[in-house]
Amino acid sequence: MTTCDSTSVGILITDHRGRYLVVERATLPHGTAPAAGHIDDHGRSEDAARAEVEEELGLTVTGLTRITGGWRENRCRWLPGACGTGHEWTVFQAAVSGELVPSARETRNVRWLDADTLLDLADRTVVHAQGQLSGAEFEAAPGIEPVWIRWLVDVTAIHISCDDLLRVEQVTR
Template identity: 50%
Template sequence: MTPAAPAPGGGARLCDHASVGVLISSPSGLLVFERAIPPAGIALVAGHVDEHGGPEQAARDEVTEEVGLTVTHLHLLLDQWRPNHCHRALSGPVGHHWWIFQAEVSGSLCPSPREVRAPRWIHPAQLQQHALRTAAHANGCLDREEFEREPGLEPVWCRFLHDLELVSLPSADLDRIEALL
């Protein structure tokens, strides 16, 4: 995630309420990683739009910054508001307008140690297992420490991946996961 400009007066960075997420696929599966910075979870490339010039450029830049790949083509999959909290200072309502893209990439995987841990390509069954672990956490079967020690999907990704039919979760579980956001 690209650092935002400091808030006026030099305080904490302000949230711009605009984020991108990027799905990168290969014959080996979907690229995921454990986030090196909070919140805990198995994630895909994501970040704030900030001063990137728009969602498409932000998606391209975040892919390069987080995993060292070059985007050769982007396709918009989803465009929606999510009520997810942010580690940045708020300047309005909680949440972000998200643009979720599918990317074609070139180059060699070179993850940012500041943002990415344990990058890997996973198949749909593994993705589903990560989603189920997040649901177990949302349903109170795993406490926060257990989830952080062995995370499931980062909660914000569960609804996106469900909407894209990459994972399947009952509505009640999705609603409880929303409460984690």
């Protein structure tokens, strides 16, 4: 099994109507989220962001702006790396071009979500973090991937209470 390099990128893509491009992860960790992945052998975080958008969505990145990031104690499907369980994240806003061609291996249910629907999915993640929704129920009909709640709060795409944010952060570990 692969050992995690403890570095990740996330790529927020919006359209001219302000909708967010999201996928349901076909692999662990479960949830709905923007494109993301490990930096691995991609070199720089910008290179990884471009590669992940191409791999997951079939789109070409035409512009990248770093919008948030930092260390998150979130699990992944790989063995923990030298830094333990978690990742140093760099989250970008990306401009893209091309035709959306999602990866069947990495993604399911790729779609554009308006801000209200994004918040509804975040609320489902909060309900899961509060213990009112089992892991199996969350996997069957996922909310936002827990690690993404913080990033979406940081960029004011969603708003949740500080208490709920802390609860969600507990389930990322």
